[in-house]
Amino acid sequence: MRNVAYAQLEDLESIVAIDHQVIGNDHRRGEFARAIKEQNCLVVKEDETKGFLLYNTLFFEHIFVSLIIIAPEERRKGYASSLLQHFEKISPTGKIFSSTNQSNLEMQMVFKKNGYAPSGIIENLDPGDPELIYFKQKEH
Template sequence: MKSLEIAQLLDLDSIVKIDEGVIGNNRRRAYIRNSIEDERCIVVKDMNHIVGFLIFDTRFFDCSFISLIIVKPTERRKGYATSLIEYFTSISPTLKIFSSTNKSNHEMQEVFKANGFIQSGFIENLDEDDPEIIYFKSI
């Protein structure tokens, strides 16, 4: 059974393990911990096991910005990213939500499109030869 909730500090190790499995290291541990402490991290659980998480911020030009959406690779294409986005949309403190992904990340682009986001611009020079696409959704 799937459930979504604001992450707690006791979830930190599980979240970092998922993140590490995707990026290959735990360099974002402090960032994830701070997000949990600030109640800006949402987890999705299946059978009481965390399978994904979303981290957001509300300081992007006074709008919400989804910084990370990470789903455990073995659990992808099961609707978890959509569940995280829908949950965040329901609790967003702002009427505008932004996010971004690399031009090379076609899977995430499809997730954004399927969830009503539209392209809102590009940022060059973050990753060499892989521009960042900015996405926008109005609530």
């Protein structure tokens, strides 16, 4: 059964393992541990961790989903949508922002499927691959 919940410290190793699988190193371990302690990290599980979501309120005092990563072998099974939909229910602010690279067509489809609207572009973060900003108004 699919379960989305706040990550606990015992989830840290599985989160780091998924991140390592995707980006090739584990340099974000400290960031993940901090997010877990601050309850700014969600995990989606079905027996084991399939993916995670990190967020903060540093984006002009609105929620910004800074990272959604699903284990490569578990993609296209709805885990990213499960994380977003759960997060929308618990978001402490009415506006939710996130972003993805222009080259990340899969994540753009996830945002579109979940009702997120394009909200701008940031150039020069990754050379030649602009960051696309997405927005959704939380339903009341």
